[in-house]
Structure formats: structure tokens, C-alpha cells
Amino acid sequence: MKTLATLSLLIFAVIFTGCDETKKVIDVAGSVQLTGSYTVSALNGKKLVDTTNPTFTLSALDNSFRGTTGCNSVFGNYTIDLYTINFGQLAVSEKMCMDKNIMKTERDFLDALNNTGSYALDNGILTLYSKTDRSVLLNAKKDTNN
Numbered sequence: 705m706k707t708l709a710t711l712s713l714l715i716f717a718v719i720f721t722g723c724d725e726t727k728k729v730i731d732v733a734g735s736v737q738l739t740g741s742y743t744v745s746a747l748n749g750k751k752l753v754d755t756t757n758p759t760f761t762l763s764a765l766d767n768s769f770r771g772t773t774g775c776n777s778v779f780g781n782y783t784i785d786l787y788t789i790n791f792g793q794l795a796v797s798e799k800m801c802m803d804k805n806i807m808k809t810e811r812d813f814l815d816a817l818n819n820t821g822s823y824a825l826d827n828g829i830l831t832l833y834s835k836t837d838r839s840v841l842l843n844a845k846k847d848t849n850n
Contacts, residue, residue, distance in 0.1 A: 738784075738823070739764040742830055742844035747812040749840055756806055758813040760844070769794070773810035775801035778817075787824075789832070791817045816841035 744758040745751060760771025762782065769791060770779045780794035794817060801807055821835025825846070832842040 736764045737825060738762045738789075738830070741847040741849075743847065744813060744842060744844045745829075746843040747809065747816055747841070752809065756809070758809065773813050774806045775799060775803075775810050778814070787822050788835075789820055789823045791820060794818075813842070 739762055741761045742759065744760075756774035758771060758773050760769060760778070762769055767781050767783060768779070769782050770777075772778065773796070776797040776799050778794050778796045780792055782789055782791050794814070796814065801810075816832060819834050819836070820832040820841060822833045822838070824831045824833070828846040828848065830842075830844045830846060831840055832844075833839065834841055
């Protein structure tokens with residue numbers, strides 16, 4: 705009976721350790737898949753037609769996020785947990801741009817990053833979804849020169 709209990713405990717430990725390791729592999733694979741440079745093409749379902757669209761780069765090496773809002777620089781880190789993504793605290797330079805459209809795009813871009821809960825990458829298009837209602841916050845095209 706003692707052997708059966710020990711064997712059961714060992715099997716239980718292997719199963720849960722294996723699940724944790726599988727999750728880690730999926731998280732790393734997701735981060736590597738996202739690595740690259742992107743140009744934002746739509747915010748809140750509206751296509752951007754300005755020449756100063758926000759751009760950003762994700763790096764799996766250190767889970768860093770770097771980009772430009774069209775006016776200011778932005779940087780920070782991101783974390784992935786299965787299909788969720790969180791951009792954490794982002795630092796933004798404080799240059800004032802005179803064009804109101806650029807400033808609105810900047811605000812919408814930063815709001816989208818702060819409210820992101822999950823993501824999808826399909827055919828080179830990264831889509832970020834809201835953590836509250838899963839609405840589309842942002843679409844960005846991955847640069848094919850990566």
C-alpha cells in the first residue's frame with residue numbers, strides 16, 4: 705500500500721511538472737513568434753492613413769518593447785502567458801507634437817497597449833484584443849525584412 709501511495713504521488717508530481725514545463729515552452733514559442741518589427745495599420749477598428757503610423761519592435765531575447773508613437777518614443781517590457789500578453793509599465797518621452805491627429809493617434813496607441821489582454825498573429829498581422837471585452841484594439845503588420 706505504501707508503494708502504491710508513493711507511486712501515485714510520483715505520477716501526480718510528473719504530470720503537474722510536465723504541464724508547467726509545457727506552458728513554459730508555449731510561452732517562449734509565442735514570444736519568439738512575435739519577435740520582429742511592426743507598423744500599426746489600425747486602432748480601435750479604424751484604419752490609419754497618416755504617414756506617421758506608430759511602429760514598434762518586440763524582442764524575445766529580453767521581452768523588450770520599443771517603438772514610436774508617431775511623435776514620442778516608447779519602451780518597456782512585455783510578458784506572455786499562453787495567449788495573453790501584458791505590456792506592463794511603458795515609458796514614453798514627453799515631446800509635444802503640434803499636429804492634433806498625431807497626438808490622438810499616440811493616445812489611442814498607448815491606450816490600446818495598456819488595455820491589451822490577448823493577441824493573435826496570423827499571416828504577418830498582429831492583432832491585440834481588449835482584456836475586458838475581447839474587442840480589437842490594434843492591428844499591426846509585421847515587417848518581412850526581419
